[in-house]
Amino acid sequence: MRVMYCTDTWTPQVNGVTVVTVRSLTGLMERGWEAMVVAPAYPPDMPGVPAPTIEPGGVLSLPSVPFPNYPDIRATWPAAARVRRAMGAFRPDLVHCATEFVVGRLGMWAARSCGVPVVTSYHTDFARYAAAYGTPWLERPIRAAIRRFHARAARTFTPGRSALGDLAAMGIPHARLWGRGVDTECFAPARRRAAWRQRLLGDADADACVIGCVSRLAPEKGVDAVLEAYAQAAGEVGTRRLRMVVAGTGPAEARLRAMAGPGVSFLGTLCRETELPAVYASCDIFAFASLTETLGLVVLEAMASGLPVVATPAQGVAESLRDGCNGLAVGPRDVPAMAAAFVQLARDPARRAELAAGALATARSFSWEAELDRLDASYREVIGVA
Numbered sequence: 001m002r003v004m005y006c007t008d009t010w011t012p013q014v015n016g017v018t019v020v021t022v023r024s025l026t027g028l029m030e031r032g033w034e035a036m037v038v039a040p041a042y043p044p045d046m047p048g049v050p051a052p053t054i055e056p057g058g059v060l061s062l063p064s065v066p067f068p069n070y071p072d073i074r075a076t077w078p079a080a081a082r083v084r085r086a087m088g089a090f091r092p093d094l095v096h097c098a099t100e101f102v103v104g105r106l107g108m109w110a111a112r113s114c115g116v117p118v119v120t121s122y123h124t125d126f127a128r129y130a131a132a133y134g135t136p137w138l139e140r141p142i143r144a145a146i147r148r149f150h151a152r153a154a155r156t157f158t159p160g161r162s163a164l165g166d167l168a169a170m171g172i173p174h175a176r177l178w179g180r181g182v183d184t185e186c187f188a189p190a191r192r193r194a195a196w197r198q199r200l201l202g203d204a205d206a207d208a209c210v211i212g213c214v215s216r217l218a219p220e221k222g223v224d225a226v227l228e229a230y231a232q233a234a235g236e237v238g239t240r241r242l243r244m245v246v247a248g249t250g251p252a253e254a255r256l257r258a259m260a261g262p263g264v265s266f267l268g269t270l271c272r273e274t275e276l277p278a279v280y281a282s283c284d285i286f287a288f289a290s291l292t293e294t295l296g297l298v299v300l301e302a303m304a305s306g307l308p309v310v311a312t313p314a315q316g317v318a319e320s321l322r323d324g325c326n327g328l329a330v331g332p333r334d335v336p337a338m339a340a341a342f343v344q345l346a347r348d349p350a351r352r353a354e355l356a357a358g359a360l361a362t363a364r365s366f367s368w369e370a371e372l373d374r375l376d377a378s379y380r381e382v383i384g385v386a
Contacts, residue, residue, distance in 0.1 A: 001385065002034045004057065004090060006083070006107025007098035010039030012048030013072055014248070014269055015216060016297040017123045019049065020159075020179050021098050026052050027372035033379075036090045038083055038103055040064035040074035047269050057090045062103065070218075070251045076102045084110045092116055093383045100126070100149045108152060117382050120150050122158040122167060122175070125292050125315070147171065154382050157375070159295035160316035178375060180319075181368035182300035186273070189306035189360070191281035200265060200282075204240045209346040211242070212283030212307065214276070214298045215290070217250030222289030222333060224256060229287070229338035231261045233346065236339075239263035242346050244287075247279055280305035284352060285345050291332055293317050303327075304363035308355030310341045320366075326358035 005025060009017050025035050036057025041064050051059075062082065064074035083106045087095070095111035097104040098121045111118045126142050147170040150156045156172055158164055159179035167175040201208055211230060215221045223246065230244045239262050246256070247267045257266055270276040280286070286302035288311040293299075296317040299309055303320065309327030311317055312334075323329035328345070330337040345352050 001032065001094075001379075001383070002036070002057070002090060002092040003028060003094045003096055003379065004036045004038065004087060004092040004107065004111075005096050005098055006038045006103050008040065008076065008101040008103045009073070009099060010037065010042070010059070011051040012042060012046045013074075014048045014272070016295065017098065017121075019272070019297060020121075020123065020181075022049060022052055023181070023183070023368060024179075024372070024375060025054065027368070028376060028379075029055075031372065031376045033376075036060070036086070036092065038062065038086065038107060040076045040103065042074060046072075047271075049272055057086075060086045072249065078102055078106060080106055080109060083107065084113060087111065087114050087116070093385075094119065094379055096121070097149075097153070098123070100146055105149065108149070112152070117154050118152065119155045119157065119379070119382060120153040121179070122146070122150060122156055122163055123179075123294055125163065125166065125294060143170065150175075155378065157378075160293070161319055162315045163294040176378060178371060178378070180295060180366050181371040182297070182304050182363050182366045183368060184304045184364055187277050187280055187301045187304040187363075189281055189356075191277040191305065193278045193282050196278060196282045200245065201243060204243055204263075207349075208241050208243055209237075209285065209352075210283045211244040211285045211287050211342060212247070212280060212302065213244065213287045214247045214280070214302070215250075215288070217246070217248050217253040217256055219252055220290065220292050221250075221252075222291065223252065224259065225289040225333045225335055225338065226287045227256060227260050227264065228335045229342060230264065232335065232339035233342035234261070234263050236343050237346050242342065245279065245283065247276065276301075277305065280307065283307055285310060285342065286327075287311065287338065287342070288317065289333060289338070290317070291315065296320065300363055300366055303359035306356045306360055308345060308352055308359055310338055310345070320362055322358065322362070325355070326362045327355055 037059045041061035064076045067073035156175045157178040286307040291314040293316040328341040
């Protein structure tokens with residue numbers, strides 16, 4: 001059996017969609033599927049997610065240019081004929097359009113012209129991004145375009161129950177809950193590194209509390225609220241007792257660096273296989289302020305690393321965050337409440353440990369192996385193979 005993935009984001013770009021797509025393809029190939037990927041071309045020296053070996057179809061890299069104001073995102077030239085020829089040569093049994101933009105739509109068009117069944121993924125609620133980027137009037141047309149795209153698929157996969165409800169409200173009856181996994185071997189408390197903490201803390205107290213934030217540095221992620229909350233908490237506790245690290249890059253990075261006060265370190269893009277797991281596990285608290293996640297993969301990775309989470313239980317994050325069990329819930333962009341949570345946990349190591357245990361238990365209930373078995377079975381249902 002053969003599957004072709006068509007995606008507007010691929011390695012080495014770092015985001016939740018790429019992580020899930022790479023994990024899906026790796027698991028499917030382990031289960032006997034042959035694969036091919038159609039994706040944008042990226043600069044050869046761009047750091048990020050390691051590329052898996054895709055056989056026998058390989059990767060068709062389409063010409064692309066950096067997206068204005070966000071160069072990590074690539075705008076792909078609509079090379080319809082190339083995608084159609086590649087599909088004809090590979091002869092997939094199924095096409096999975098993982099994104100709703102140029103490459104995903106090229107895959108949809110080619111699959112329909114070749115008579116190949118199509119499934120899609122709904123990872124990101126782009127309609128809700130409109131307000132964060134100062135264009136709220138675009139929310140309705142974006143949502144309508146998303147609805148039309150997924151309505152053409154035989155099945156649409158989404159990782160969150162709230163996103164499932166959004167799709168149902170759009171009139172997509174074939175949506176399925178899938179993609180709710182975290183790698184608990186890669187992300188684990190055992191990845192904690194004393195030497196890394198020592199370098200980070202410098203002249204701070206050896207047992208200082210470190211807040212971690214892993215995110216794309218973009219307006220919709222709300223990292224500015226986390227930085228403001230840290231500044232308030234550090235003003236009360238002191239930077240000798242409280243530090244913060246931010247991992248990730250994006251169009252808001254310069255602004256966020258400018259507003260960050262003492263005690264904040266920006267780490268940029270980190271290797272997901274080695275550096276990022278160590279950073280998670282070497283922190284003591286995880287902070288997150290996004291309100292638009294369909295899942296909130298970084299929240300699960302932090303929990304798997306043994307970190308209590310301070311976040312707003314909005315959208316997909318609400319499905320993993322349990323106030324008082326595995327973290328502390330705060331209101332949307334409620335900076336004083338988030339700062340108070342930081343102070344509480346910084347001053348109470350026993351409470352942190354209690355919430356960390358709850359976080360680990362939550363993460364271990366999100367098994368990737370079970371999710372991949374379900375994806376394999378769902379693909380087989382769509383193409384009519386037992």
